[in-house]
Amino acid sequence: xxxxxEDYRVRMENMAPFACLHEKLSNSKRYEQYxxxxxxxxxxxxxxxxxxxxxSSDSIAIADFLHELIYENYKEKLTxxxxxxxxxxxxxxILQNSGFTYKYKYMNPFTSLPEYINxxxxxxxxxxxxxxxxxxKLTDQGMEMLFMTKEVHKELRIPVTQFYLKQQxxxxxxxxxxxIVDDLSIMVKQLREKVNDIVRKIKINxxxxxxxxxxxIHEKIFEQFKRDEEEFKNLVFLLEEKKNIIxxxxxxxxxxxxxxxxxxxxxxxxxxxFIVNEHKRLFIDKLDLQRxxxxxxxxxxxxxxxxxLNFETEILDSLINNNxxxxxxxxxxAPLLRLKRNKYFNIARVTQEQMIREESxxxxxxxxEDFQENQEENKKEQIKxxxxxxxxxxxxxxxxxxxxxxxxxxxxxxxxxxxxxEDVISTFDxxxxxxxxxxxxxxxxxxxxxxxxxxxxxxxxxVHIEHLLTDxxxxxxxxxxxxxxxxxxxxxxITLENHIRLSNFNMKFIx
Amino acid sequence: xxxxxxNVKLGARIFFRLIEKGEINSSDDRDxxxxxxxxxxxxxxxxLEEETGTIILHGRDRKYISARTDNKVFxxxxxxxxxxxxxxxxxxxxxxxxxxxxxxxxxxxxEGYDMKYREFLEIEELYEFIDVKxxxxxxxxxxxxxxxxxxxxxxxxxxxxxxxxxxxxxxxxLKKSENSRMAYISKVLKFLCDEKLLMVEDGRIIRTSxxxxxxxxxxxxxxxxxKEILDFINQAG
Numbered sequence: 001x002x003x004x005x006e007d008y009r010v011r012m013e014n015m016a017p018f019a020c021l022h023e024k025l026s027n028s029k030r031y032e033q034y035x036x037x038x039x040x041x042x043x044x045x046x047x048x049x050x051x052x053x054x055x056s057s058d059s060i061a062i063a064d065f066l067h068e069l070i071y072e073n074y075k076e077k078l079t080x081x082x083x084x085x086x087x088x089x090x091x092x093x094i095l096q097n098s099g100f101t102y103k104y105k106y107m108n109p110f111t112s113l114p115e116y117i118n119x120x121x122x123x124x125x126x127x128x129x130x131x132x133x134x135x136x137k138l139t140d141q142g143m144e145m146l147f148m149t150k151e152v153h154k155e156l157r158i159p160v161t162q163f164y165l166k167q168q169x170x171x172x173x174x175x176x177x178x179x180i181v182d183d184l185s186i187m188v189k190q191l192r193e194k195v196n197d198i199v200r201k202i203k204i205n206x207x208x209x210x211x212x213x214x215x216x217i218h219e220k221i222f223e224q225f226k227r228d229e230e231e232f233k234n235l236v237f238l239l240e241e242k243k244n245i246i247x248x249x250x251x252x253x254x255x256x257x258x259x260x261x262x263x264x265x266x267x268x269x270x271x272x273x274f275i276v277n278e279h280k281r282l283f284i285d286k287l288d289l290q291r292x293x294x295x296x297x298x299x300x301x302x303x304x305x306x307x308x309l310n311f312e313t314e315i316l317d318s319l320i321n322n323n324x325x326x327x328x329x330x331x332x333x334a335p336l337l338r339l340k341r342n343k344y345f346n347i348a349r350v351t352q353e354q355m356i357r358e359e360s361x362x363x364x365x366x367x368x369e370d371f372q373e374n375q376e377e378n379k380k381e382q383i384k385x386x387x388x389x390x391x392x393x394x395x396x397x398x399x400x401x402x403x404x405x406x407x408x409x410x411x412x413x414x415x416x417x418x419x420x421x422e423d424v425i426s427t428f429d430x431x432x433x434x435x436x437x438x439x440x441x442x443x444x445x446x447x448x449x450x451x452x453x454x455x456x457x458x459x460x461x462x463v464h465i466e467h468l469l470t471d472x473x474x475x476x477x478x479x480x481x482x483x484x485x486x487x488x489x490x491x492x493x494i495t496l497e498n499h500i501r502l503s504n505f506n507m508k509f510i511x
Numbered sequence: 512x513x514x515x516x517x518n519v520k521l522g523a524r525i526f527f528r529l530i531e532k533g534e535i536n537s538s539d540d541r542d543x544x545x546x547x548x549x550x551x552x553x554x555x556x557x558x559l560e561e562e563t564g565t566i567i568l569h570g571r572d573r574k575y576i577s578a579r580t581d582n583k584v585f586x587x588x589x590x591x592x593x594x595x596x597x598x599x600x601x602x603x604x605x606x607x608x609x610x611x612x613x614x615x616x617x618x619x620x621x622e623g624y625d626m627k628y629r630e631f632l633e634i635e636e637l638y639e640f641i642d643v644k645x646x647x648x649x650x651x652x653x654x655x656x657x658x659x660x661x662x663x664x665x666x667x668x669x670x671x672x673x674x675x676x677x678x679x680x681x682x683x684x685l686k687k688s689e690n691s692r693m694a695y696i697s698k699v700l701k702f703l704c705d706e707k708l709l710m711v712e713d714g715r716i717i718r719t720s721x722x723x724x725x726x727x728x729x730x731x732x733x734x735x736x737x738k739e740i741l742d743f744i745n746q747a748g
Contacts, residue, residue: 092631092716099631120630124718134712309626309732312616318744319612320648323664326601328743329608330589331580335566335730336723338533338706339578339585 005109009117016104016117017145024094024102031086034070040090042069047122047138048146051186055447056125056135063087091136095122121145140193143186158187162231169238174264181271188278191225225279232276239269387463389429390436394472396424397507398479405482405509409434410494425496434505437487440465442510444484449473482509514555521546522555529567529576530585533707534722536573547574570725577726580739596702603695606671610699613641614709618719619727626728632717638677638696645672 025037046065050057067083070076078086092098102119121142125135138146161184168177246254246262254262309315319329400407400415413421424430443465452466473479489503496502525543528535537544546552560566564582568575578585587595593604617640620628648669675692700717703709708723719727730736 096630099629099633101628101630123630309737310620311612311618311731312620314737315740315744316612316616316644318741320644320665321651322744323666324744325664326589326605326608326667329605329612330592331743332740333608333611334580334582334586335577336706336708336726337578337587339530339565339576340587340591341530342584 002109008109009115012104012106012115013117014144014148016102016119017121017141020097020102020104020119021094021121021145024097028094030089030093034074036090036094038073039066039069039086040094043087043090044095044121044138044142044146047136048143048186051137051143055444055450056137058135058450059084059087059091061450062091062136066090091122095142096120140190140197143190158184158191158228158231161187162228162235166231166235166238169235169242169268172242172261174261174268177268178264178271181268181275185271185275185278188275192278192281229279232272232279235272236269236276239265239272243269383463386429386432387468389427390433390463390468391472393424393430393433394468395476398472398476401478401507401509405511407507408490409505409507410492413496422497425498425500431502434487434502436463436465437507438489438505440487442484442486443469445469445473445479445482479509482511484510486510515551518549518551519555522552522559525552526556526559526576529574534570534573534575538572544574566730568726568729570721570729573725575722575726577730580743596698598698602667602671605665606668606695607699607702609665609668610637610641610696611703613637613644614699614703614717615727616640619731626732627719627724630718631712634693634696634700634715634717637717638692641672641692641696645669 021040025040028036030036031039043062043066046062047057050061055061063080063083063086066087067078067080070078070083070086102121104117104119105114106117107113108115119141120139122136123139125137161180165177165180165184168174168180243262243265246258246265249258315332318324396412396416397407400412413425416424448466448469452464452470469479469485486508487505488508489505492504493501494504525535525547528540528543535543535547547556556567563585564579565585566577566579568577580586589601589604593599593601596604596607598604598607614632614637617632617637618629619626645668648665672692675695676690677692700709700711703723704711708720708726710718710720712718731740
């Protein structure tokens with residue numbers, strides 16, 4: 001018929017997420033006082049931002065975000081329950097269509113028949129059985145939709161981003177380049193998920209879909225992959241070139257700007273190296289595809305041909321209508337259950353050596369248990385005390401933070417009364433505090449606050465930096481303005497009044 | 512056919528591990544997972560499956576083992592299942608079976624890859640689904656007539672369900688209570704979570720595990736097995 005209609009399904013696949021979301025939101029009757037489209041779309045962007053920064057979004061983080069967004073736009077302060085309620089509405093009722101995959105219906109212009117496209121915008125990430133807290137991520141379709149709103153088509157997304165990156169490196173705008181590298185990382189991950197999805201579909205449905213169909217999709221991805229790979233090589237080369245130029249100047253003669261640029265260039269190189277490796281791993285997958293397909297065919301033939309089965313109409317309703325006996329139900333459910341393991345008493349055990357406990361042994365054991373418990377109690381007490389000390393030291397640094405958001409150890413100690421300073425520098429905990437923060441590197445504060453929720457405080461097995469920061473943040477709202485914290489040693493060596501010599505550390509809060 | 516003793520040993524090792532853990536996967540049992548694709552070992556495993564009344568199911572990156580219907584050694588009897596579910600009589604057990612089948616009915620109604628119909632299910636919807644099914648049955652049948660039957664039939668689920676209150680708000684631990692419909696739903700959910708077939712989020716959102724999805728999509732959709740199941744239902748009816 002018309003050649004320009006050939007890609008009709010692909011076009012509909014791109015259209016489907018928008019259409020489904022739009023229809024759902026148009027029919028939404030709840031929260032009419034807010035612009036629910038903006039709230040939903042912003043939630044998706046919040047999740048995308050989290051994925052770029054490698055932070056999974058859970059319902060608490062999303063509720064916090066919505067709380068802030070509503071306050072900014074409507075000057076309404078929701079309670080945490082209200083924020084969670086609207087978060088659940090967006091997360092479950094809208095983005096997950098109350099648990100049902102969206103189905104987009106369109107007419108195939110070649111066959112005049114209706115066809116359907118399944119749409120899922122978000123999915124669960126890191127589900128652990130037994131763990132109540134669930135993290136969410138955008139699906140490939142959800143991400144695709146967001147990327148399309150930036151007017152970059154999926155096949156061109158990696159090359160365009162590589163091009164931007166190249167431009168920024170050439171112009172010497174390295175901090176922006178660093179952000180672009182993060183964008184690239186998520187795109188490569190997306191490519192990997194796409195390959196995984198093909199493999200998954202083959203494994204489950206090999207018999208009902210032609211291999212050539214998978215091969216087509218797969219080929220398209222790998223054509224793009226080859227182009228990307230070439231450009232990655234160019235980028236690595238360009239970075240090396242830029243680094244060499246700065247490093248040709250001896251370190252003593254480098255300007256402050258050059259020094260910063262070099263640090264950023266190393267950071268970009270490191271992250272890019274990781275992405276290139278991820279990208280390379282996709283090649284191995286390609287080689288495996290044929291084998292996976294053959295395996296899947298064999299497995300499915302051995303399992304019998306797949307056929308349609310509707311549990312409700314074909315099984316449950318038939319059981320009810322036939323007023324079936326209980327045993328029929330047992331037979332249907334039985335294969336789902338784990339195997340029963342029968343344990344039998346072995347008569348030979350009566351001839352084996354038996355341990356007979358004497359009462360005195362019990363007493364000794366009891367004493368040992370008590371001692372053990374006491375030891376554990378003492379340890380918990382010590383950790384609690386250490387935690388309180390750490391909190392005090394951290395608060396000292398924070399209370400001294402000036403408008404520049406940076407303070408040195410020397411200044412903190414100088415601002416203390418003599419007796420207070422003596423107390424601080426004579427405690428072992430003070431030095432372990434300095435080491436702990438120094439070793440932590442740059443701490444992403446939002447991530448730390450979020451991780452702290454997973455820590456069970458009652459255990460007190462060690463001091464957790466995340467918990468400490470969260471605790472201190474609650475008393476210092478100023479901290480909420482900062483994105484990360486860096487505790488680094490500057491080149492100066494200081495001598496304390498007790499003659500201990502150590503680096504003069506700086507605590508820097510970054511917005 | 513010549514069988515290498517070494518391969519028999521390896522096949523038995525895989526089979527034994529499956530019995531021990533219920534599954535093997537590529538992260539914990541990389542070596543065994545590689546061996547399982549060897550043609551000789553496959554033959555040995557299928558002989559073991561046949562002789563022991565078990566079936567090895569193939570998931571995404573793992574293999575599961577399951578007992579075929581009526582397996583006297585590895586399968587549970589009604590009384591053993593009553594113990595697992597912490598219930599006392601068959602009327603309660605049938606009610607639990609019915610709740611399990613309702614969960615399956617709400618999640619799976621497609622074909623092969625698309626068999627899973629939804630991502631999650633809320634407990635309230637499950638409750639309403641069961642309630643509607645039971646109501647429909649009551650409208651169709653004459654219960655007095657059915658109660659006289661000796662065998663444990665679906666009507667006993669109706670009797671049990673009708674005798675229970677919907678929810679007893681005084682009970683904090685529903686899994687240990689026995690006087691409400693929600694208590695039975697909770698018992699079943701706990702049992703299926705312990706079997707690693709389900710997950711329950713926030714106490715109300717039910718999701719199926721990868722194990723459940725693999726087992727249902729692979730086991731029940733095989734042509735001859737569907738026929739077998741429908742035969743049970745029709746013959747027993």
